[in-house]
Amino acid sequence: MGIWILNAAVASGEGLRHVLVEGKQIESILNAGGAAPEVAGHTVIDAAGKLLTPGLIDMHVHLREPGFEHKETIATGTRSAARGGFTTIACMPNTRPVIDTVETVKYVLDKAETEGIVRVLPYGCITKNELGRELTDFDALKEAGVIGYTDDGVGVQSAQMMKDAMAKAASIGMPIIAHCEDNTLVEGAAFSEGEFVRKHGLKGIPNESEAIHVGRDILLAEATGVHYHVCHVSTEQSVRLIRHAKQFGIKVTAEVCPHHLLLSDEDIPGMDANWKMNPPLRTPRDVQACIEGLVDGTIDIVVTDHAPHSEEEKARGVQLAPFGIVGFETAFPLLYTKFVATGQWTLEFLVDKMTKLPADVFGLPWGKLEVGGIADLTLIDLENEKEVNPEEFASKGRNTPFTGWKLKGWPTMTMVEGQVVWSE
Ligand SMILES: NC(=O)N[C@@H](CC(=O)O)C(=O)O
Numbered sequence: 001m002g003i004w005i006l007n008a009a010v011a012s013g014e015g016l017r018h019v020l021v022e023g024k025q026i027e028s029i030l031n032a033g034g035a036a037p038e039v040a041g042h043t044v045i046d047a048a049g050k051l052l053t054p055g056l057i058d059m060h061v062h063l064r065e066p067g068f069e070h071k072e073t074i075a076t077g078t079r080s081a082a083r084g085g086f087t088t089i090a091c092m093p094n095t096r097p098v099i100d101t102v103e104t105v106k107y108v109l110d111k112a113e114t115e116g117i118v119r120v121l122p123y124g125c126i127t128k129n130e131l132g133r134e135l136t137d138f139d140a141l142k143e144a145g146v147i148g149y150t151d152d153g154v155g156v157q158s159a160q161m162m163k164d165a166m167a168k169a170a171s172i173g174m175p176i177i178a179h180c181e182d183n184t185l186v187e188g189a190a191f192s193e194g195e196f197v198r199k200h201g202l203k204g205i206p207n208e209s210e211a212i213h214v215g216r217d218i219l220l221a222e223a224t225g226v227h228y229h230v231c232h233v234s235t236e237q238s239v240r241l242i243r244h245a246k247q248f249g250i251k252v253t254a255e256v257c258p259h260h261l262l263l264s265d266e267d268i269p270g271m272d273a274n275w276k277m278n279p280p281l282r283t284p285r286d287v288q289a290c291i292e293g294l295v296d297g298t299i300d301i302v303v304t305d306h307a308p309h310s311e312e313e314k315a316r317g318v319q320l321a322p323f324g325i326v327g328f329e330t331a332f333p334l335l336y337t338k339f340v341a342t343g344q345w346t347l348e349f350l351v352d353k354m355t356k357l358p359a360d361v362f363g364l365p366w367g368k369l370e371v372g373g374i375a376d377l378t379l380i381d382l383e384n385e386k387e388v389n390p391e392e393f394a395s396k397g398r399n400t401p402f403t404g405w406k407l408k409g410w411p412t413m414t415m416v417e418g419q420v421v422w423s424e
């Protein structure tokens with residue numbers, strides 16, 4: 001007995017489909033124009049009026065477990081992901097303890113297996129404790145199941161340390177995923193150098209703090225041959241450097257977050273820590289460069305950088321509050337409403353940036369709608385308009401700048417390996 005998903009629209013826009021899921025697999029995909037399928041004995045999901053996509057993939061998320069369970073857990077984070085239409089998520093290692101040992105990797109994978117409802121792929125740290133002093137055991141972490149190395153949350157300050165990390169990762173066919181930030185340029189600043197900090201007489205975070213690492217690391221990637229992936233690109237300078245590196249055939253890929261495509265520092269309404277994230281909201285010119293970079297392929301994929309914090313932490317005032325905003329439950333509706341519904345992007349472009357392309361960049365077997373493929377699937381309602389209401393989030397985090405935005409494109413069902421893990 002299988003599951004027939006009937007009369008679903010697909011992102012390419014050419015007619016409706018009936019899709020049969022048997023066990024963990026997509027068994028067949030039919031054009032809905034032909035003879036009606038034999039559904040007797042099967043479960044039927046009526047997808048009329050809905051878009052069917054491969055399950056969304058998010059290669060940059062913070063699940064906070066172990067150690068920061070008051071912010072999020074693997075249970076709540078994966079539920080939040082499922083509500084956002086995500087079926088595969090890659091979690092960052094800046095937990096407590098950080099994910100720098102085989103034991104911590106196993107802990108996360110075990111928790112994900114027993115308490116998670118979507119697929120969780122862990123990253124391991126580049127350096128022990130993310131302190132930048134000593135490399136972790138890349139071989140052992142790979143063996144334990146990490147999909148790459150990153151010190152996300154902080155930049156690797158030493159060029160020699162980064163070069164050693166890249167050389168080692170390259171030798172075992174693994175990627176380096178970099179949070180690009182030079183600490184000497186950002187001390188004490190909460191927002192980007194731009195209109196907002198000028199107006200309020202604050203110290204700003206300059207664009208070079210990110211782009212200096214991007215430039216340095218591109219040269220190190222060229223020298224070592226590693227696959228180098230740039231986290232949360234936010235500046236015009238970074239986009240330019242990555243575009244140039246790609247023209248040279250250097251193995252660099254990059255990601256961008258919805259908030260860096262939709263908001264600039266000029267949108268910050270006041271001293272509200274729900275607008276504080278790292279990298280910060282930059283100038284309108286940077287936003288435009290990120291959009292252009294995504295469109296021309298300089299930036300490969302969209303990620304959320306889902307970074308939940310408690311309300312108490314975010315209420316400490318903008319100077320003391322931690323950086324980060326939640327992202328799972330608003331990502332697709334935001335980008336659909338603001339870029340696809342407005343006619344700037346095709347639906348297929350957006351869906352590819354959140355499914356097929358992340359899978360391609362990281363060599364993962366998911367993210368495609370094809371017979372014989374794993375049945376990770378998402379249904380999305382493109383018509384129903386609804387306001388963003390953080391009280392409805394499955395995440396423990398309520399820290400979003402998008403409260404009250406009226407959006408379309410809300411997921412209504414998420415299936416992982418043939419099992420409906422969430423539906424409205
Ligand atoms: N993005 C953020 O603002 N915060 C992230 C860290 C990070 O992604 O660098 C976090 O862990 O809270």
Ligand SMILES: [Zn+2]
Binds near residue numbers: 152179231278
């Ligand atoms: Zn980061």
Ligand SMILES: [Zn+2]
Binds near residue numbers: 061152153307
């Ligand atoms: Zn992050």
